[in-house]
Amino acid sequence: MSDVKPVIVWFRQDLRLFDNPAFSAAVRSGAPVMPVYVLDDDSAGEWAMGAASRWWLHRSLESLHKDLGGHLRLFQGKADDVIPRLADRVSAGGIYWNRCYEPWRIARDTIIKKALIEDGRDAQSFNGSLLFEPPNIAKADGTPYKVFTPFYRKGCLASGPPPREVVDRPADFRLYEHDAGTELEGLGLLPDIRWYGEMENTWSPGEHGAQARLDAFLEQGLQDYRSGRNRPDKEAVSRLSPHLHFGEISPHQIWHDAKALAGDSSIADNIDHFLSELGWREFSYYLLYHWPELPRTNLQNKFDRFPWRDDTNALERWQRGLTGYPIVDAGMRELWRTGYMHNRVRMIVGSFLVKNLLLHWHHGEDWFWDTLADADLANNSASWQWIAGCGADAAPYFRIFNPVTQGQKFDPQGAYVRRYVPELAKLPTRHLHNPWETPADVLADAGVKLDEHYPAPIVDLKASRERALAAFRSLKDAQ
DNA sequence: CCTGGAGTTGTCCTA
DNA sequence: TTAGGACAACTCCAG
Numbered sequence: 001m002s003d004v005k006p007v008i009v010w011f012r013q014d015l016r017l018f019d020n021p022a023f024s025a026a027v028r029s030g031a032p033v034m035p036v037y038v039l040d041d042d043s044a045g046e047w048a049m050g051a052a053s054r055w056w057l058h059r060s061l062e063s064l065h066k067d068l069g070g071h072l073r074l075f076q077g078k079a080d081d082v083i084p085r086l087a088d089r090v091s092a093g094g095i096y097w098n099r100c101y102e103p104w105r106i107a108r109d110t111i112i113k114k115a116l117i118e119d120g121r122d123a124q125s126f127n128g129s130l131l132f133e134p135p136n137i138a139k140a141d142g143t144p145y146k147v148f149t150p151f152y153r154k155g156c157l158a159s160g161p162p163p164r165e166v167v168d169r170p171a172d173f174r175l176y177e178h179d180a181g182t183e184l185e186g187l188g189l190l191p192d193i194r195w196y197g198e199m200e201n202t203w204s205p206g207e208h209g210a211q212a213r214l215d216a217f218l219e220q221g222l223q224d225y226r227s228g229r230n231r232p233d234k235e236a237v238s239r240l241s242p243h244l245h246f247g248e249i250s251p252h253q254i255w256h257d258a259k260a261l262a263g264d265s266s267i268a269d270n271i272d273h274f275l276s277e278l279g280w281r282e283f284s285y286y287l288l289y290h291w292p293e294l295p296r297t298n299l300q301n302k303f304d305r306f307p308w309r310d311d312t313n314a315l316e317r318w319q320r321g322l323t324g325y326p327i328v329d330a331g332m333r334e335l336w337r338t339g340y341m342h343n344r345v346r347m348i349v350g351s352f353l354v355k356n357l358l359l360h361w362h363h364g365e366d367w368f369w370d371t372l373a374d375a376d377l378a379n380n381s382a383s384w385q386w387i388a389g390c391g392a393d394a395a396p397y398f399r400i401f402n403p404v405t406q407g408q409k410f411d412p413q414g415a416y417v418r419r420y421v422p423e424l425a426k427l428p429t430r431h432l433h434n435p436w437e438t439p440a441d442v443l444a445d446a447g448v449k450l451d452e453h454y455p456a457p458i459v460d461l462k463a464s465r466e467r468a469l470a471a472f473r474s475l476k477d478a479q
Numbered sequence: 480c481c482t483g484g485a486g487t488t489g490t491c492c493t494a
Numbered sequence: 495t496t497a498g499g500a501c502a503a504c505t506c507c508a509g
Contacts, residue, residue: 139507147486147506154508230488280487347488386487398501399489406489465490469501476502 005093006034006176007122010083012105014098014128014247015060016207017067019166021126022096031093032176035072036086037061039187040079043108047295047377050370052339053245055196056205058189060246063206065184073181080108084115090178095121098128098247101285102377103292129244131163131251132156132282134289144290146392151286152279166253202338203242203373210243218257225270232331232342233415238274239340241374244281251278284382287392295381296362302475303390308360317458318353319367321421324457326433327407328352330420337420339373344410350387351401356464358471361388389472397472400465407433423453 007026014020015037026033039057041048049057065072075082087095095116100109109125116123127133137155138144145151190196204212217238221228228236243249255278262271288294298304317323321332331345341349353364361384368384369375385391389399411417414432418425424432426446431438436450436457443449450456 141507145507149486150507276487344488351489393486393506395488396486396502401488402490473502 004032004176005091006178007031007094007096008034008036008083008087008090008092010079010095010097011035011037011064011072012097012247013100013245014250015064016210016248016250017064018169018207018211019128019250019253020098020169021128021167022098022124024167024170025124025126026094026096027170027173029094032174034090034092034176034178035064035068036075036083036181037064037072038075038077038079038082039189040077040082040108042078043080043104045104047102047104047369050372050375051191052196052199052371052373053375054189055191055199056203056242056246056339056373058184058187059203059205060248061184061187061189063208063248067207069175071175071177073178074184074187075181076187080112080115083112084119086180087116087119087121089180090176092121095123097125099125099130099133101130101134101289103288106289127164128250129247130282130285131255131278132160132286134286136160137286144286148280148283148393151283152276156279156282163252163255166250166256196339198337199339199373202340205242205246205248207248210240210249213238213240213243214249214254214257218261222258222261222267222270222274225267226273229273230344230410232334232345233411233413237343241376241379242340245374245376245379251281254278281379284376284378287382288378291392294385295365295377298388298390299385299392300390300394303388306390306475307358307471309358311357311359314357314458315359315363317455318349318357318359322455322458323352324436324455325352325403325407326417326421326424326435327403327411330411330417333420335368335371339371341372342416344406345416346383347387348401348403348406350384351399352403354388355400355468356403356459356461358464358468361385361390398469400468402461402465404434404461421454424448 007029009023009026017023061072083095113123113125145155203209221236221238224236228234240249240254244251255275258271258274262268291299318332321329321336323329327345328349331341331349335341350364353359354361365380365384368380382391386394389395389397407417414429417432424435427435427438427448428442431442435443435448435454448454
């Protein structure tokens with residue numbers, strides 16, 4: 001221990017050293033830096049991290065700990081308890097962090113900042129994970145936007161300053177020697193059953209993995225992003241979402257790095273489209289900030305009387321990828337095995353759950369929360385509200401995805417379905433997306449017997465579509 | 480205050 | 495085979 005007062009850097013959703021404003025400011029202060037992470041399930045309540053996220057977090061903390069020369073100190077418990085106590089214990093001169101925007105975190109961090117300042121400490125928060133911070137964006141009349149396009153075009157791009165420049169990784173930094181906290185294993189982030197084997201093969205959590213992913217995407221993915229992004233059978237999307245969620249890379253870096261390539265007019269369109277996806281992430285956070293009830297409450301309250309069905313069996317079959325609709329089942333199994341699902345397929349399985357099965361979007365939200373490595377309160381809530389049609393800027397109710405059409409359109413050779421639904425792999429491509437309509441001899445040749453090797457459809461498409469349309473219409477009639 | 484145009488991602492039927 | 499319109503208003507947004 002020393003008499004020098006450290007500056008605590010409280011890492012949260014910013015598990016990186018490059019472009020980390022809080023970390024850089026701490027280093028610049030000249031004081032030795034004490035990096036800290038707190039696993040705070042208590043404050044998170046029902047939004048405590050799910051299983052897939054915990055696996056990712058374990059690996060990410062491992063990576064950060066290494067990059068900090070083994071000096072990342074880990075704690076578990078309520079941060080409004082842990083942080084002020086720790087600051088007291090090491091006589092911290094300052095406590096720096098990058099802002100988070102979940103309602104429970106805002107509430108908690110506000111209390112912590114106040115307590116620290118009352119104790120006479122230098123408590124500072126920085127912009128680390130949003131390009132355009134929610135309080136700074138409003139319409140001319142001061143109220144928040146509810147529609148994406150004007151939010152993004154006018155609110156983000158046309159007015160106000162552009163996203164801040166990135167902050168370099170400090171060339172060298174002095175770390176505070178201290179043995180407080182627990183070992184990584186002590187956080188209990190990894191499950192007892194080792195189900196994450198395929199996730200280990202699929203992902204490289206941590207800052208280095210994130211940088212490598214961005215590099216690969218900028219080099220290969222932008223050529224055909226606009227149309228390729230809809231194809232789950234291709235490697236056309238960035239797959240940066242889990243890295244972004246944990247802040248292993250900043251949206252600012254992604255933004256500026258992508259912009260820097262825009263001089264090449266052959267891909268300018270693709271870049272704009274990619275950047276607008278970052279815009280959607282911003283919009284989700286914006287909605288969550290201004291409507292903190294977004295995770296559980298229909299933004300359009302007429303949906304409060306929507307006639308959702310209650311069907312445990314159907315829900316379980318959706319979760320396990322046993323609906324009998326190959327593109328849906330492929331998506332649900334990709335999720336289960338890899339902690340990820342291609343965005344196009346997320347829409348298909350979401351539409352299927354909410355519209356064809358008529359099950360409440362909360363069920364989908366909860367399942368995604370537990371199984372997605374990129375589970376993110378803002379994105380998850382906003383997206384489920386969108387697909388259910390009850391959000392601020394939602395899909396029209398008559399937009400019901402047909403899983404057969406979608407499969408044929410976006411997985412035309414069937415590579416995606418064959419990969420995740422191997423029991424159908426031998427079916428000819430033209431029958432792959434609708435095995436129940438396939439002639440018996442073709443099924444037999446492919447070694448498929450419906451309801452034995454692969455389920456018959458859980459619902460009839462046409463009938464369930466009509467049922468959904470009637471349910472949505474009932475919201476209007478009942479008024 | 481009024482008004483007109485617009486709104487991520489579809490599907491199905493008909494001519 | 496393919497292209498166009500219906501599907502439903504409603505709310506949001508900006509001039």
